Amino acid sequence: MIRTQQLDATDRRILLALDEDPRAPIMVLAQRLGLARGTVQSRLERMAASGVLRGHSTRVQPESLGRGVTAEVSAELDQSRIDDAVAALRGIPEVLECLAPAGDTDLLIRVVATSPDDLYRVSEEIRLCPGIRRTSTRMILRTVIPYRTTALLAE
Amino acid sequence: MIRTQQLDATDRRILLALDEDPRAPIMVLAQRLGLARGTVQSRLERMAASGVLRGHSTRVQPESLGRGVTAEVSAELDQSRIDDAVAALRGIPEVLECLAPAGDTDLLIRVVATSPDDLYRVSEEIRLCPGIRRTSTRMILRTVIPYRTTALLAE
DNA sequence: GGCGCGCTGGTCAGATTGACCACTCTACTC
DNA sequence: GAGTAGAGTGGTCAATCTGACCAGCGCGCC
Known part of the structure; x- marks a missing residue:
């Protein structure tokens, strides 16, 4: 059984920022969070690949x-x-x-x-x-x- | 009480495409769905503004x-x-x-x-x-x- | 017939991205 | 202490995307 990857503090900050604007560009997230653009990009890619997020359609009411x-x-x-x-x-x-x-x-x-x-x-x-x-x-x-x-x- | 906006067939196609890639660019979604870029953009903006989607963090496991x-x-x-x-x-x-x-x-x-x-x-x-x-x-x-x-x- | 709405296809300047790079820092192992 | 790996920063650059705007068209409604 694959162990679900845990989210660290940086991941969580990115996810909270996405609540403000789910389609915010990576550059905008990086500026808001004081992180390098590469960092935000690699974190989003990792979260997308690791199964810590459910499908986008789970957001639909x-x-x-x-x-x-x-x-x-x-x-x-x-x-x-x-x-x-x-x-x-x-x-x-x-x-x-x-x-x-x-x-x-x-x-x-x-x-x-x-x-x-x-x-x-x-x-x-x-x-x-x-x-x-x-x-x-x-x-x-x-x-x-x-x-x-x-x-x-x-x- | 505000009546929840209903999603039409175009909205639903966009949402299903987003399940494939939640951060897909609008241009890519438009090409995939055979829609004009302006259409996809306006539909996404409208869905974001109308409350038919829950917060992004609801995707977090x-x-x-x-x-x-x-x-x-x-x-x-x-x-x-x-x-x-x-x-x-x-x-x-x-x-x-x-x-x-x-x-x-x-x-x-x-x-x-x-x-x-x-x-x-x-x-x-x-x-x-x-x-x-x-x-x-x-x-x-x-x-x-x-x-x-x-x-x-x-x- | 006129009007309003939504869609398409278009333009253009500015912004973003993907891919890559070199460097730095930290933690770990030997 | 030295070496290594991983992760982050700051950077470059061509390609792509976006935001805002526009004109035209089709459809539905009055």
């Missing part, structure tokens, strides 16, 4: 794609068919993320939909995946603290 | 900041002190996200930690926030489907 409803689906699986279930879930575009927690629940699935009625459709689609025994859907009423890592970067 | 343990904390709140609770949660760097679901649980809190022991510390810190009556922590054992929106973009 699902609402802007017409999916204003978010929910979390808990699923219980047929233990011998986990791979089938996961493969089927991958095929559902509205499935944003799928985690395996400790405890009774087998999967926690983050989904989006265009409306409550559409959420019903997505939930049904999940329920009917092979290997899925039972599901429970909880609609998210509000995003109280939007996803962030800035506080960790700034430490 | 928490593991690369030493937080290899992820968990979900469910919290029950003192209804009259929700604002206090949320303000206190905002002050905890390890809190990545906080959602308000329908149902018995008042808050679903996504957290990270450096180790199971550190997770205990973070859970305690949350439990001791003003307005938080009771919490339940579930460690995430595995990310089965990493967060993605590519399937929605590609529709």
